[in-house]
Amino acid sequence: MAKPKLKEHHIHRDWCKGCGICVHYCPKSVLELDENDKVCAVRPEDCICCRLCEYRCPDLAIEIETE
Amino acid sequence: MAIKDYIRERFFPHLWCPGCGHGIVLNALLRAVERMGLKKNDIVMVSGIGCSSRISGYVDFHTLHTLHGRALAFATGVKLGHPELNILVPMGDGDALAIGGNHFIHAARRNIDLTAIVMNNRIYGMTGGQYSPLSGYGMLATTAPYQNIDHDFDVVALSTAAGASFVARSTTYHVQQLTDILEKAINHKGFSVVEVLSQCPTYFGRKNRLGSATDMMDQFKETTTPIGSKAKEKDPTLIERGVFVEKDIPEYCAEYDKVIERAMKKGA
Numbered sequence: 001m002a003k004p005k006l007k008e009h010h011i012h013r014d015w016c017k018g019c020g021i022c023v024h025y026c027p028k029s030v031l032e033l034d035e036n037d038k039v040c041a042v043r044p045e046d047c048i049c050c051r052l053c054e055y056r057c058p059d060l061a062i063e064i065e066t067e
Numbered sequence: 068m069a070i071k072d073y074i075r076e077r078f079f080p081h082l083w084c085p086g087c088g089h090g091i092v093l094n095a096l097l098r099a100v101e102r103m104g105l106k107k108n109d110i111v112m113v114s115g116i117g118c119s120s121r122i123s124g125y126v127d128f129h130t131l132h133t134l135h136g137r138a139l140a141f142a143t144g145v146k147l148g149h150p151e152l153n154i155l156v157p158m159g160d161g162d163a164l165a166i167g168g169n170h171f172i173h174a175a176r177r178n179i180d181l182t183a184i185v186m187n188n189r190i191y192g193m194t195g196g197q198y199s200p201l202s203g204y205g206m207l208a209t210t211a212p213y214q215n216i217d218h219d220f221d222v223v224a225l226s227t228a229a230g231a232s233f234v235a236r237s238t239t240y241h242v243q244q245l246t247d248i249l250e251k252a253i254n255h256k257g258f259s260v261v262e263v264l265s266q267c268p269t270y271f272g273r274k275n276r277l278g279s280a281t282d283m284m285d286q287f288k289e290t291t292t293p294i295g296s297k298a299k300e301k302d303p304t305l306i307e308r309g310v311f312v313e314k315d316i317p318e319y320c321a322e323y324d325k326v327i328e329r330a331m332k333k334g335a
């Protein structure tokens with residue numbers, strides 16, 4: 001099976017509470033919290049689409065869309 | 068169907084604190100239900116009272132938000148009336164094993180086909196951090212400022228002894244295992260118990276100086292091990308994860324149908 005390729009990180013800013021769980025467990029350091037404590041994909045080119053951020057988010061606030 | 072089709076988006080963002088493990092349980096449960104391809108109309112979620120029990124407000128299934136400790140009693144009624152439905156019963160550790168402890172052991176003993184999910188954060192979150200039967204010896208809580216002297220239940224051993232025919236444990240760190248286990252538990256015919264170690268950073272974490280939500284999840288990673296691992300032999304304090312019991316024994320609703328049949332025959 002071909003490796004999934006990232007299309008976009010969908011971030012629900014209204015739902016994100018800035019807990020940092022997705023940031024802490026991202027194996028490729030793709031994510032960071034911004035000055036408002038909302039998650040941002042700062043290095044999307046490094047994302048391997050493992051979806052660990054999506055699976056562990058307690059607020060259903062981040063979703064990975066692949067091509 | 069996508070995950071979002073199974074929730075009531077109008078109630079989001081939900082009321083749980085930042086980093087609360089209960090949201091991860093919701094996330095894993097939605098993924099299990101989606102993977103199984105269950106229809107929303109074929110699921111009933113019955114909950115009691117507590118932060119954990121608020122989960123029933125967020126899912127777009129049939130839902131009942133009932134009384135503290137009594138979710139299994141209501142669920143038993145629903146299941147006997149509609150045995151064809153999948154009944155999910157998420158409970159807090161206080162809800163399930165303090166006030167609801169009696170309902171819990173008897174539902175297990177009857178082997179009625181319900182999926183009990185114990186969202187174990189080792190404290191009463193909703194009411195401000197009182198100790199629960201799962202806090203454990205030596206831990207701190209609002210009501211145990213000089214350390215708790217009560218010993219905790221082992222949910223797996225208790226459920227197994229009470230007769231549950233499916234018993235498993237996972238954590239909010241191990242989300243993929245948790246999703247797989249929830250799927251197995253829902254598929255199982257009989258009383259299923261899934262204990263999920265879940266973090267309450269606001270009370271259990273803060274009282275016991277366990278750090279942030281991610282620190283607490285890291286502790287779930289470090290203090291648990293798969294059932295029967297080598298690591299457990301070396302360090303018996305490690306908590307085992309996985310499926311402990313999975314057995315096929317007569318289920319309560321099916322047995323009740325037989326009672327009706329016998330009674331009808333006799334009456335005819």
Ligand SMILES: Cc1ncc(C[n+]2csc(CCOP(=O)(O)OP(=O)(O)O)c2C)c(N)n1
Nearest residue numbers: 117118119135159160161162190191192193
């Ligand atoms: C009959 C009754 N007794 C007490 C309460 C108060 N009460 C509400 S939630 C709760 C405990 C919550 O703890 P737990 O079940 O562990 O869930 P959590 O909030 O930690 O998820 C208590 C004692 C109540 N609502 N009803």
Ligand code: SF4
Nearest residue numbers: 016017019020022057
């Ligand atoms: S895990 Fe979810 S709520 Fe927490 S920072 Fe990431 S997107 Fe936001």
Ligand code: SF4
Nearest residue numbers: 026047048050051053
């Ligand atoms: S999908 Fe994996 S690699 Fe990509 S941002 Fe999420 S956790 Fe990081």
Ligand code: SF4
Nearest residue numbers: 083084087118192267
């Ligand atoms: S008090 Fe604890 S259990 Fe309740 S929502 Fe906050 S973190 Fe979660």
